[in-house]
Amino acid sequence: MSKPKKFDRNLIVIGAGAAGLVSAYIAAAVKAKVTLIEAGAMGGDCLNSGCVPSKALIKTARVAQQVRDAARFGVRLAAPQIDFPAVMAHVRKSIADIEPHDSVERYTDLGVEVLQGRAQLVDPWTVKIALNAGGAQTLTARAIIVATGAEPLVPPLPGLERVGYVTSDTLWERLANLQQVPDKFLVLGGGAIGCEMAQAFARLGSRVTLVEMADRLLPQEDSDVSDAVQRALSADGVTVLTAHQALAFDNNETQLTEAGSVRLRGPGGELELEFDHLLLALGRRARGSGFGLEELGIVEDGKLYTDPFLRTRYPHILAAGDLVGPYQFTHMASHQAWYAAVNGLFGDLKKFAVDYSLVPRAVFVEPEVASVGLNEQQAKERGIPYEVTRYGIDDLDRAIVDGAAQGFVKVLTAPGKDKILGVTIVGENAAELIAEFVLAMKHRLGLNKLLGTIHIYPTMAEANKYAAGNWKRAHAPEKLLRWLERFHRWRRGQ
Structure with a gap:
């Protein structure tokens, strides 16, 4: 296992999802010789089974809901008719239209060598690739980035193996064969994926039941956020069962079928629910097996450990993206990719610890949820003192005229200060509105600076300014104001 005196590549990147693509791009941009290896589809989970298809489906579901709500604006339309094959055609077209951004051709043009095949680390500097087209190739590299992503969690529940469940990875393949929207649709898991898909399918016409083991949806968010999302899902017809645990599944058949039933335990005892389709949305775990990581001791007991510079036990082998966490977001994978590429190529000269201080996140239900920095729950857990300022979007002019006053x-x-510790927004376009606060926090701009910034009227973005205004009113200089009151009274000659 001696270190080679010469290397075939400066950098080898394993996995062509967000982390791998950005890492390879950065390496090529600084003129390193880089090879990117991917066994499956370019673009990884985000393009093929995650962000892109889910947001395309959510958009269709929102259009359907807008048709139902049109009468509120004086436009009378017939109830929407869901052409489900056409819905799925829109999803596939969305993927196809974005595919060129992540394609072999594009990255080849950028100076990246792309090999399509299965990578295996045979020693700390050597990668063997079983090529999809046949044959094998072995390469050495001075640095290696592992960006193999994550995969859905599938719990070991009795009977689950006989039920035709889907995950966020396999959902789209199953839907492609359906001629109509699923009827009785069961979603297990009340996190971001579960909430988004539950609302979308309810708006498309499914009878949806969402089951969450915790006491509330989105348990990592504050309780007022959970309450707002549950109200929205319930208003769209989703049956929400929090504090319910799945015990076992049955399909009354000896062979695999899509339909079945689940036995649940909740506060009122046990109950049984039937379903036609089951989506498991219980989170994702690192995909670290089968790449030689265990054999090298990089993955131990299913866990991969990295230092603040994304280095594994071998400093020249780094990891990025969902494989590492702790935030499994596409934008975090891209963020980590810069550190992985720079530390892999130049870490012996200068290395950089990953900045996790400002990680925005969003849940694309309606109304949207977005946050950055601390929420109340986190501040309390960490013992960080804070003040809360709120602004209700139901008071915002643009939200009122748009019918989005919630x-x-x-x-x-x-x-006592205007320093921003964290922001949570629930409302239309929250994922867009949060960007102003991310920028303000990144550059240490307080609420006074936000308040002094002109915002176009009427826009949803004014909500950010009005929140800053509420803080200002709550921290008005009372002594100065009393003096000014006396001054103006004197000026009136009274």
């Missing part, structure tokens, strides 16, 4: 902006600040 939600809030909640800002956590240091006591």
Whole structure:
């Protein structure tokens, strides 16, 4: 296992999802000789089974809901008719239209060598690739980035293996064969994926039941956020069962079928629910097996450990993206990719610890949920003192005329100061509105600076300014104002 004196490549990247693609791009941009290896489809989970198809489906579901709501605006339309094969055609077209951004051709043009095949680390500097087209190739590299992503969690529940369940990875293949929207649709898991898909399928006409073992949906968010999302899902016809645990599945058949039933235990005892389709949305775990990581001791007991610079036990082998966590977001994978590429190529000269201080996140239900920095739950857990300022979006002119007068902006600040500790927004376009706060926090701009910034009227973005205004009113200089009151009274000659 001696280190080679010469290397075939400066960098080998394993996995062509967001982390792998960005890592390879950066390496090529600084003129390193880089090889990117992917056994499956370019673009990884985000393009092929995650962000892109789910948001395409969500958009269709929102259009259907807008048709139902049109009468509120004086436009009378017939109830929407869901052409489900056409819906899935829109999903596939969305993927196809974005595919060129992540294609072999594009990255080859950027200077990246792309090999399609299965990579295996045979020693700390050597990667063997079983090529999809046949044959094998072996390459050495001075640095290696492992970006193999994550896979859905499938719990060991009795009977589950006989039920034709789907995950976020396999859902789209199953849907492609359906001629109509699923009827009785069961979603297990009340996180972001579960909530998004439950609302989307309900709006497309499915009878949806969402089961969450915790006491509330989106348990990592504050309780007021969970309450707002549950109200929205219930209004769209989703039956939400929190504090319910799945015990076992049955399909009354000796062979695999899509339909079945689940036995649940909840506060009121046990109950049984039937379903035609089952989606498991219980989170994702790192995909670290089968790449030689265990044999090298990089993965131990199913866990991969990295230092703050994304280096494994071998400093020249780094990892990025969902494989590493702790945030399994596409934008975090891209963020980590810069550190992995720079530390892999230049780490012996200068290395950089990953900045996790500002990681925005969003849940694309309606109303949307977006947050950055601390929420109240996290601040309490960490013992960080804070003040809360709220602005209700139901008071916002643009939200009122758009029929979107629901939600809030909640800002956590240091006591007595305008320093922003965290922001949560629930409302239309929350994932867009949060960007202003991310920028402000990144550059240490407080609420006073936000308040002094002109926002176009009427826009949803004014909600951010009005939240800052509420903070200002709550921290008005009372002594100065009393003096000014006396001054103006004197000026009136009274």
